[in-house]
Ligand SMILES: Cc1cc2nc3c(=O)[nH]c(=O)nc-3n(C[C@H](O)[C@H](O)[C@H](O)COP(=O)(O)OP(=O)(O)OC[C@H]3O[C@@H](n4cnc5c(N)ncnc54)[C@H](O)[C@@H]3O)c2cc1C
């Protein structure tokens with residue numbers, strides 16, 4: 001098998017035996033749990049579109065490792081065209097799901113680990129890249145979802161791992177044997193973790209020699225002994241437990257995050273891709289971050305398309321679509337959204353071939369992309385809320401609309417422009433609520449801020465990647481200063 005179907009993906013999750021906690025209870029069958037199921041549907045779309053004749057060129061690629069046709073989410077980028085196709089694929093999926101479809105963290109991790117393991121091998125004579133590529137062949141052949149597991153809990157942010165009050169606040173190696181290593185710690189905010197077949201662990205920050213036990217990259221099956229998942233709750237999540245669909249806003253799709261706890265988990269050596277090489281931790285973090293920062297120039301734009309469409313519809317349902325300020329605000333939304341896409345494409349077309357053969361995005365432009373993502377979706381959401389009006393946050397529940405006595409009264413008083421059913425207004429307002437305040441705002445807003453690193457991380461990278469001396473030289477030359 002190299003291209004799994006959406007149904008086969010769901011069945012493959014059902015066969016796993018993960019320990020998952022939610023709302024204070026251990027849950028059975030997470031794949032079919034009503035709170036988690038929309039997020040399974042969103043990942044399933046990454047499989048479904050791979051079989052769609054209009055989309056297979058974007059969703060699939062020829063494996064550089066085996067020559068087989070594989071899902072692009074498991075691919076090592078072999079050209080700038082591959083990098084561009086990735087961004088386009090993510091926009092398409094954002095448009096089809098209106099949420100975070102979770103599978104990209106793993107894809108971005110593969111490419112980062114491939115590049116950095118090759119550099120380690122060249123500098124230190126290790127054999128990490130060979131082991132990693134054998135592992136990736138397995139992922140490609142089985143068409144697996146892999147949780148890219150980077151972010152540690154971090155405790156006191158001012159202190160490095162070894163100086164924390166509790167040494168487990170960063171994931172670390174606690175034992176090494178002939179067979180493998182044992183790791184302990186946790187990873188937080190893990191996107192799509194409960195929908196994953198595998199976990200790919202990476203260090204969360206640049207490390208010094210004193211912290212080399214924390215310099216670890218490795219892969220483990222997601223249901224291996226010692227792993228516990230705790231579902232991260234989202235605003236309005238229990239609406240998914242109510243009968244009905246309108247109040248959820250986007251009842252078919254959604255994202256999820258989880259805390260993943262590693263209680264002394266054993267990893268065999270063939271699945272270890274970094275163990276103690278602290279000198280390469282900074283590069284692994286920066287390379288992964290650059291890829292994931294470029295990914296946001298696709299996925300957030302696709303979700304932005306959905307929000308812009310919803311805003312135009314609500315303006316129409318409320319009879320204001322022809323007002324000049326509404327038209328202008330819609331243009332502003334488009335401008336902001338397409339600027340993000342332009343950044344995603346720019347860092348991809350300016351990508352470069354690395355020594356492993358895998359193409360890496362332009363790091364500076366990828367950081368610009370993400371820095372804009374920390375702002376523009378908030379501005380787009382603000383315009384959507386402006387045009388939606390106050391009913392966005394004061395509308396009675398779906399159950400009230402179907403009540404025999406008050407339902408008809410709500411239909412009468414909450415109608416907008418006369419040619420549109422009140423229910424259409426209700427549905428679109430709930431979708432805008434989902435994306436700007438509720439469940440979907442996790443992926444569209446908070447994740448835009450912190451996912452792939454908080455804004456300061458991008459600013460630090462930009463100050464490091466910019467050749468300021470060159471710019472000073474340009475100015476000095478034009479101003480006629482010979483020896484600046
Ligand atoms: C929805 C969502 C999905 C995510 N998905 C994933 C995922 O799939 N995999 C993964 O590995 N990670 C994931 N992340 C994690 C993401 O990368 C982190 O949230 C991000 O790196 C910020 O880390 P933090 O949340 O611990 O916040 P903090 O690091 O605590 O940052 C909070 C604030 O403190 C500032 N700050 C932090 N440290 C310092 C310091 N030393 N000095 C001065 N200021 C400091 C920051 O600049 C920021 O303003 C996700 C996050 C979100 C919100």
Ligand code: SF4
Nearest residue numbers: 100101102104295299
């Ligand atoms: S935030 Fe975007 S890039 Fe990251 S996993 Fe979700 S959909 Fe993919």
